[in-house]
Amino acid sequence: MTSIRVRIAPSPTGPLHLGTARTALFNFLFARHLGGTFIFRLEDTDQARSSVEFEKDILNGLHWLGIQWDEGPGIGDEPPGGRGSYGPYRQMQRLERYTEAATRLLAEDKAYYCYCTPEELDAERKRQEAARETPRYSGRCSALSQADRAAFEVEGRTPVVRFRIPSNRTIAFDDIVRGHVEIDTNALGGDLVIVRSDGTPLYHFTVAVDDAAMAISHVIRGEDHLSNTPKHILLFEAMGAAIPKFAHLPLILNPDRTKMSKRKSQTAVAAYRAQGFIPEAFVNYLALLGWSTGTEEEVLSLADLIERFELSAVNKAGAIFDRGRLEWLNGQWIRRLSADDLIDRLRPFLEAELAAGRIDWIPADEDMRALLPVVQERLPTLAAVGELVRFLFVNELALDPTLIVPKRWDIATTIAGLEAARSVIAGVGEVSWEADEIEPPLRQLVEERGWKAGELFMVVRVAVTGRTATPPLFDTMVALGYERTLARLDRAIEQLQAVAAT
RNA sequence: GCCGCAUUCGUCUAGAGGCCCAGGACACAGCCCUCUCAAGGCUGAGAUCAUCGGUUCGAAUCCGAUAUGCGGUACCA
Numbered sequence: 001m002t003s004i005r006v007r008i009a010p011s012p013t014g015p016l017h018l019g020t021a022r023t024a025l026f027n028f029l030f031a032r033h034l035g036g037t038f039i040f041r042l043e044d045t046d047q048a049r050s051s052v053e054f055e056k057d058i059l060n061g062l063h064w065l066g067i068q069w070d071e072g073p074g075i076g077d078e079p080p081g082g083r084g085s086y087g088p089y090r091q092m093q094r095l096e097r098y099t100e101a102a103t104r105l106l107a108e109d110k111a112y113y114c115y116c117t118p119e120e121l122d123a124e125r126k127r128q129e130a131a132r133e134t135p136r137y138s139g140r141c142s143a144l145s146q147a148d149r150a151a152f153e154v155e156g157r158t159p160v161v162r163f164r165i166p167s168n169r170t171i172a173f174d175d176i177v178r179g180h181v182e183i184d185t186n187a188l189g190g191d192l193v194i195v196r197s198d199g200t201p202l203y204h205f206t207v208a209v210d211d212a213a214m215a216i217s218h219v220i221r222g223e224d225h226l227s228n229t230p231k232h233i234l235l236f237e238a239m240g241a242a243i244p245k246f247a248h249l250p251l252i253l254n255p256d257r258t259k260m261s262k263r264k265s266q267t268a269v270a271a272y273r274a275q276g277f278i279p280e281a282f283v284n285y286l287a288l289l290g291w292s293t294g295t296e297e298e299v300l301s302l303a304d305l306i307e308r309f310e311l312s313a314v315n316k317a318g319a320i321f322d323r324g325r326l327e328w329l330n331g332q333w334i335r336r337l338s339a340d341d342l343i344d345r346l347r348p349f350l351e352a353e354l355a356a357g358r359i360d361w362i363p364a365d366e367d368m369r370a371l372l373p374v375v376q377e378r379l380p381t382l383a384a385v386g387e388l389v390r391f392l393f394v395n396e397l398a399l400d401p402t403l404i405v406p407k408r409w410d411i412a413t414t415i416a417g418l419e420a421a422r423s424v425i426a427g428v429g430e431v432s433w434e435a436d437e438i439e440p441p442l443r444q445l446v447e448e449r450g451w452k453a454g455e456l457f458m459v460v461r462v463a464v465t466g467r468t469a470t471p472p473l474f475d476t477m478v479a480l481g482y483e484r485t486l487a488r489l490d491r492a493i494e495q496l497q498a499v500a501a502t
Numbered sequence: 503g504c505c506g507c508a509u510u511c512g513u514c515u516a517g518a519g520g521c522c523c524a525g526g527a528c529a530c531a532g533c534c535c536u537c538u539c540a541a542g543g544c545u546g547a548g549a550u551c552a553u554c555g556g557u558u559c560g561a562a563u564c565c566g567a568u569a570u571g572c573g574g575u576a577c578c579a
Contacts, residue, residue, distance in 0.1 A: 015529050046578060074515080118577065125576095134504045135575070142576095156561050160577055176509070185506040189575055196577045227506055227574035249506085257571065285514095294514055295525050315515080318572070322513050325528045377541040388539095439537085457537035469539040 004036025016061035040072025137190030276383030
């Protein structure tokens, strides 16, 4: 059996896309599961749209997800061509190879120069569409004489290179996820342009040249390439290269079931990262979009995924990206994090809160650690930490006094409740400032006054935090501190009295 | 238009002829826990397995047609 070599070949024309990330993941899982080699190659021949920022985003994003490649460009001090013996791994550094391959195809008359201008081609296509014919290149330049060519050259035309697509042939292949697929060559649109008039190669050509040169054994990619596969097979044949196995993955869809796009969904991996999703959850979610273990296991680590991954078990139908499910998984994974780990991961989000002016200082690690028992299970995302604990780290609490008054209480009762609670809480004292010390006397107060615990607690909660939903009250007050708790109660009483006076 | 691929609860999926008048998870509803919010536990609702026809003693599973959706059809990738 020949060795397994797979690749992800993104083009740096945009930030790392969810779909690219998932394709990379499936390739990676497949390689790791079988002990194969995973290669990263940059398809940067679209110079007009490519940029180094996008390239960095893609590299960083994949690393963040824990997807490591055995061959390909690195992030830091790697050799410029990348690591691995089939490099370079950037197509713009492989230009001679495409020229060489094109020259050979030309020499063998498997390709030819075409002098048609884009305008002529366009007119031809329009005519065909009007006549309800299948648009396809006519082959007008397929048998040009030396004289014909010379005449075009004199006109100043620069030719493209077209690869001959045979007619009336059926190309068949056995797709690992879809099974047997047959496509007639007549449906391929005629002879294929493989080199632009400026001499740069086109995608279908580079992909075949590189996959052959890099000895790729399995091409695992999105379903949007299924219809293009015959072109690649023909190219492999023409170059005398072995034909790899193919596996076309189902697409990730927008909620309206169209192919996931930037317009309708959030597609940038970096955006999810910025919103507080953690890589464990993201990878877990992506792997289960279009694939399942066949068991009822749902929460799986990268190592688990590698162990269980089976390409043939991949689904055929597209899957809508379900953010709610991602959030649930993210919560699952956040709850599994160790305290130290969580604190480290939370820090950037706390810094962002500070930068946005939503908190006045960043809590010390020990303070965060003390908070974790009540915070960890309440975080669907890391970014949710701000909303959850913000009130602890501000000097001045923005408080809507009317929010304090419960539906079944009036202002006077509320003020009385707060004052009573204030004195009981003050009585606990700074030295016994623990949740277990604060709760009993307050419950006793409730008992004496014939109130409902929930109502008084809610009054205190809002007075002290400004919110109706918080972590457990007594833990919250402990985190706030004795002095600050009393100060906030005093301030709430003042504000309520002001409201009552009007 | 042409070619290709797909079609199981709202969503992600299990299911490879009898174990399925279809199982799990997310979301949803109710209950329990409970100082609120979560988390967790339990329960529930939710799918004529796209439709029609065929094969078979028996079909979500095999075959065909239809419908619908999506993808491809570039001097983009």
